[in-house]
Amino acid sequence: MEGLKGFLDQRGATQGMPNMQNIEKEIFEDEDVKAFLEQHKEELTPEAIRKGMSALLEFRMERDARKNNKEVKAPGLEPCLEVHNGFILVNYKRTEEAIREERERKRKRLIHSINMPKNIAEARFSDTALTPERQDVIGELLKFINSYKPNSTEYQKGLYLAGPFGVGKTYMMGALANELSENGVETTLVNVPTYSAEIKQAIATNTVEAKLVSIKNTPILVLDDIGAEMNSAWFRDEVLMVILQHRMLQELPTFFTSNFTIDQLEAHFAHSNKGDQELLKAKRLIERIRFLAKEYFVDGQNHRNPS
Incomplete structure (x- = not known):
């Protein structure tokens, strides 16, 4: 939870946000997140998932910002979730539009x-x-x-x-x-x-x-x-x-x-x-x-x- 709160504090996004339990619930109900966790279930321990909650949230926020034409962290790049040495990370790759x-x-x-x-x-x-x-x-x-x-x-x-x-x-x-x-x-x-x-x-x-x-x-x-x-x-x-x-x-x-x-x-x-x-x-x-x-x-x- 601290990881989530710290991430939101960094983004200045805690004000007006639902409590941490609701945020976590929304993350686990996200279809893209569920598919990612299912794909990597053999690599990720419960502890790794807990520590990776801020990465999962960053992924959702950046993805949704692009869908809604809002300000994003990295214009021309889109977020994707990866597992590296047992940790969940957010990587950014060029969008198809940017490539074109x-x-x-x-x-x-x-x-x-x-x-x-x-x-x-x-x-x-x-x-x-x-x-x-x-x-x-x-x-x-x-x-x-x-x-x-x-x-x-x-x-x-x-x-x-x-x-x-x-x-x-x-x-x-x-x-x-x-x-x-x-x-x-x-x-x-x-x-x-x-x-x-x-x-x-x-x-x-x-x-x-x-x-x-x-x-x-x-x-x-x-x-x-x-x-x-x-x-x-x-x-x-x-x-x-x-x-x-x-x-x-x-x-x-x-x-x-x-x-x-x-x-x-x-x-x-x-x-x-x-x-x-x-x-x-x-x-x-x-x-x-x-x-x-x-x-x-x-x-x-x-x-x-x-x-």
Whole structure:
């Protein structure tokens, strides 16, 4: 009894509580406690049970607090009864909810989004309408997800999705990243127009190389809306070329979305911002894109501005 009273005193829970005999009676009538004592009846003496009353009470109080959404001793942990060297102890283990939350946090840490739309963070293929225009593309993306192995010696190409505005190209890339994260695979998604502006600003702070390193080496890279950035020979040759050359040599899967087909993108990159024609440099860049990705055209309704 002293053990019970001492425990309750520590918790500041004696005021307004029934007497110790009633508390003890409630403990022994508890279904979880009864099952525990029955399971360990060969290990526990009457003296061990008497000394373990405070542990049994702690177990009940913590369990019931969780059920009733009240303050608990250890958030994210749930109590369980154990026998150790003939003594009854309360141990705490992570709840299923806490395990799921931690798993979700780890999964989300595998997705690096650089200036991408907010809805991409929750994109899933299960929420993507399987229209005739998307069917082949989604099939190829799912095939990639199912077959991709980080340490495989067999190179797996990414996809280059060309098509008009609002047909779901970016959303499908977000779904790709989320599905890959379920398999523990890291993906970086980059909005190319915004990134091009940011990396030009990095020249002043001498941080261009630092901004390139993580993108060059990420296991899976998505370059979203390539060709929509301001036309710049420097960005083409010193940024995109550096990234794509490295990923080609290392055979790192790379995905693209664009309003241009690959042929149209080549014509776009052939014109510098100074009005020069640089066909050879554009062709060299496009050769790397063709090595890294298979081209698919995505058509359909504009879901941003449906008519």
